[in-house]
Amino acid sequence: MNPLAVYIHIPFCTVKCGYCDFNAYAGMDGLKRDYTRALLREIELRHEEVAARNITSIVFGGGTPGEMPPGDLTAIIDALRSSATISPDAEIGIEANPGSTGPDDLRQLAEAGVNRVSFGAQSFDSEELRFLDRIHSPEAIDASVANARRAGIASVNIDLIYGLPGQGAAAWDRTLQRALALNTDHLSLYALTVEDGTLLGRRVREGSVIMPGPDTVADLYERATTTLGRSGFQQYELSNWARPGHKSRHNITYWSDGDYLGLGAGAHGYLNGERYENVAHPREYVRSLRGPASGPRAAVSSASVPERSTAIFDWVTLALRLSEGFEPAAFAARFGACLDDVIGPPLAECEAAGLLQRDRRGVRLTRAGRLMHGEVSVRVLAHLRAGTPAHED
Ligand code: SF4
Missing domain, CATH: 1.10.10.920 (Arc Repressor Mutant, subunit A)
Known part of the structure; x- marks a missing residue:
């Protein structure tokens, strides 16, 4: 059976971070229920395309999927289970913000088959977290990792961001050491990038925020490469380090030309040589899946076979x-x-x-x-x- 990765986009966040240009929205919690219904409908409409596939991974990304009612995420996993075969060793992952997915939620998700959680930790420095508009504390990261472990989730990842304005090597080293002390299975490190249309982009243009130069950013990356290598992590991708047995199979699909089904607002997919993208706005996405007569591409806004x-x-x-x-x-x-x-x-x-x-x-x-x-x-x-x-x- 042909393998297939499934990505499900959850576009809701409590706060829109100033640096973020993801398809994510704050203040739309009232749409969550309809959004879940739309996702279930999209899975139903895609049934024939996925029926003969073997799902090797399912990832809920966002946005902040960890803030969805766990029952909704479970219903989506169950719907996929009835549409296609989910491999017994499939990676089922969820992105969450520290402090916003409680121990009971994590337990419920683990029972539904979630075996990987990725916390958007970003930094262990309170001031850096404030600069990034993150609403969690460094302590919330520690507590969330412990809760995920207690819930029995097999792979725990944390994301960190480096290259913040004024971030020196010492501050970055402290964040790395706090991360290593948590003994997670996987680390993803991203350089802070300035995107057009974001608050950070405006502040940089106006000159109220000065970003570090490329040599400083490269130095921070190099330090992390050395530190993590000495701590038993294997770098398997530009931004990703894993302990043995904990690489992200889902992301490897993206880098290895594998097929993936993208579900949800603004999700991208790559199926049988064709790339497609769903309508970006959550309301429009929900609208596109209302009513009885719509085909498998009801939510698709563009599709093409690359030259x-x-x-x-x-x-x-x-x-x-x-x-x-x-x-x-x-x-x-x-x-x-x-x-x-x-x-x-x-x-x-x-x-x-x-x-x-x-x-x-x-x-x-x-x-x-x-x-x-x-x-x-x-x-x-x-x-x-x-x-x-x-x-x-
Ligand atoms: S929590 Fe993540 S997805 Fe949401 S706004 Fe912040 S960076 Fe973007």
């Missing part, structure tokens, strides 16, 4: 996010062409610049290259855009 050069770019740049990189044979099997014939020149340039390593095991970024993934991607894209007509369809 070959786009598909190659996506495949290579996503695979290079993985520490193990990829094998040229896998590229040849996917695209029916030799890797060197298609993108040999930019790969050779990156290898000469020390960003890329090639050997019998395949192609992967070097440690220096991990800081320059964007640069490698730009070179690959420029080459593909310049055209390799012999290999285009």
Whole structure:
């Protein structure tokens, strides 16, 4: 049976953080019930597409899925169970904010099959948390991890953000040490990025917030790489570290060209070579799934099969996010062409610049290259855009 990952977007948050450009909304709690009904309807409408699939992972992301009534999330898992086969060892994960998913909720979710929880901890420094508009305290992170453990959830992750204005190495080290003391199974580290249309973006433009330079951010990333490596974590992706047996199978699907069904407002999906996106606004999403006569794409706002050069770019740049990189044979099997014939020149340039390593095991970024993934991607894209007509369809 064909494997399938399922992503379910829950767009509700208590507060909209100033740096966040996710499809997430505060003050819409009144819509939660209708939203769950719409998700159940979307699953029903997608039934035929997923019936022959083996679901290997289900992830509730957001937004703050941990603040949904656990019974609603359980109903969604049950609906998927009746539509398709869920693999007995499937990863079933949920994103939650520290302090906002209580011990009873976590227990209920664990009973429904949730075996992975990811807490948006972001920092253990109260001032940094305030700057990020996070409403939890450092102590709430400790308590939430302990509650998840007590509930019997097998994999516990925390997300951290680095590269905050004024954040020095010492402050970042303290956050890392507090995170390590929790003995979680997985850590995801993200650089704070300034997105257009966010409050942070406006404050940076106005000059009231000064972001650190790229060298400072790179230094913080390097420190984390060294610290986590010494603490028994394996870096398996640019932003992700795991203890043995705790890599996120769901996210590996994204980086490995696997199929995933995206459900919910603004969710993206990739099915049988086609990429699609659902309508973004939760009210519009709910509206699109009301009434009896709507097909499996009732909530889809756009869908397309990527051109070959786009598909190659996506495949290579996503695979290079993985520490193990990829094998040229896998590229040849996917695209029916030799890797060197298609993108040999930019790969050779990156290898000469020390960003890329090639050997019998395949192609992967070097440690220096991990800081320059964007640069490698730009070179690959420029080459593909310049055209390799012999290999285009
Ligand atoms: S809690 Fe997460 S998803 Fe919600 S607004 Fe903040 S950063 Fe965005």
